[in-house]
Amino acid sequence: MTAVVQAEGLTKYYGRRRGLEDLTLDIQPGEIFGYLGPNGAGKTTTIRLLLDVIRPTRGRVQVLGGDPRDPAVRARIGYLPGELALEGHERARDYLRFLGRVRGGVPASRIEELAERFEADLSVQMGKLSKGNKQKVGLIQAFMHEPEFLILDEPTGGLDPLVQHEFLAMLREVRRSGRTVLMSSHVLAEVESVSDRVGIVRGGRLVAVENVAALREKAVRRMELHFDAPVPAADFEGLAGVRDVRVEGAGVRCTIDGRPDALIKAAARHTVVHMVSAEPDLEEIFLTYYSDEEQHSARQESA
Numbered sequence: 001m002t003a004v005v006q007a008e009g010l011t012k013y014y015g016r017r018r019g020l021e022d023l024t025l026d027i028q029p030g031e032i033f034g035y036l037g038p039n040g041a042g043k044t045t046t047i048r049l050l051l052d053v054i055r056p057t058r059g060r061v062q063v064l065g066g067d068p069r070d071p072a073v074r075a076r077i078g079y080l081p082g083e084l085a086l087e088g089h090e091r092a093r094d095y096l097r098f099l100g101r102v103r104g105g106v107p108a109s110r111i112e113e114l115a116e117r118f119e120a121d122l123s124v125q126m127g128k129l130s131k132g133n134k135q136k137v138g139l140i141q142a143f144m145h146e147p148e149f150l151i152l153d154e155p156t157g158g159l160d161p162l163v164q165h166e167f168l169a170m171l172r173e174v175r176r177s178g179r180t181v182l183m184s185s186h187v188l189a190e191v192e193s194v195s196d197r198v199g200i201v202r203g204g205r206l207v208a209v210e211n212v213a214a215l216r217e218k219a220v221r222r223m224e225l226h227f228d229a230p231v232p233a234a235d236f237e238g239l240a241g242v243r244d245v246r247v248e249g250a251g252v253r254c255t256i257d258g259r260p261d262a263l264i265k266a267a268a269r270h271t272v273v274h275m276v277s278a279e280p281d282l283e284e285i286f287l288t289y290y291s292d293e294e295q296h297s298a299r300q301e302s303a
């Protein structure tokens with residue numbers, strides 16, 4: 001099977017500024033690939049290289065088995081940019097119908113069906129759309145021609161939780177039909193529920209590619225437990241995978257590396273009244289991929 005993305009040593013410098021360094025990555029058909037990294041990591045640079053919006057300084061990339069410069073390749077891609085410029089008096093519906101015609105005839109009913117699923121009001125002039133509604137129009141135009149490959153740059157920004165839920169359901173439908181998604185984000189929680197694999201990019205470099213189940217096991221989580229009565233600190237110290245334990249009266253705070261199993265079993269000896277588990281922080285997941293020295297230089301770079 002031909003890879004949907006096949007990048008080898010892909011590098012982009014903006015003058016002397018590093019955008020992306022030596023990216024080697026394959027994305028397979030039918031896969032949802034989450035592309036994660038903090039601001040300025042190189043996510044948008046990668047996406048622009050795949051779409052031939054910018055050209056590589058070094059290295060090479062094939063998309064859908066062809067050259068990104070080939071308009072026939074571009075026609076098989078649906079793209080949601082990170083920053084959407086939708087302005088003017090034209091109504092969203094007219095704009096989408098126009099794009100549909102340019103893309104070889106998308107039925108109006110398909111546009112309406114997507115608008116309904118995303119709860120988008122297409123009768124509004126583009127310049128008057130709210131941020132969330134602009135994002136919905138962006139998603140409709142990315143999905144509407146049923147492209148083989150969807151590239152979505154920070155797709156969920158501005159969407160309310162119900163619409164986000166619908167969006168994730170649509171991504172799963174895309175996967176079921178054997179099509180492929182590349183979705184960037186700086187929030188792990190946003191991509192982990194749908195992605196098969198995630199790539200973590202930082203400072204222009206891909207530092208890890210993991211399947212999501214493995215990443216979740218490695219993730220560091222903060223946990224807070226509250227009991228109906230004070231608990232002895234000794235019950236929570238020295239447990240496997242549990243560190244930074246702080247016991248204050250009936251409350252316990254700690255950090256979990258990987259599985260919370262030992263903590264849950266220790267807690268179960270008491271009466272738990274409340275439990276909070278913070279979403280794993282991307283920064284903290286990075287710590288598992290960096291040696292102390294690399295962390296130090298990464299901090300200096302970003303300082």
Ligand SMILES: Nc1ncnc2c1ncn2[C@@H]1O[C@H](COP(=O)(O)OP(=O)(O)OP(=O)(O)O)[C@@H](O)[C@H]1O
Nearest residue numbers: 014017018019037038039040041042043044045046
């Ligand atoms: N047109 C440009 N000219 C100069 N430098 C650029 C340009 N575009 C991006 N960069 C730099 O390249 C690096 C990677 O930027 P990129 O936009 O790819 O990051 P990102 O991961 O998409 O970040 P964000 O989450 O903020 O969108 C950053 O240091 C950025 O400042």
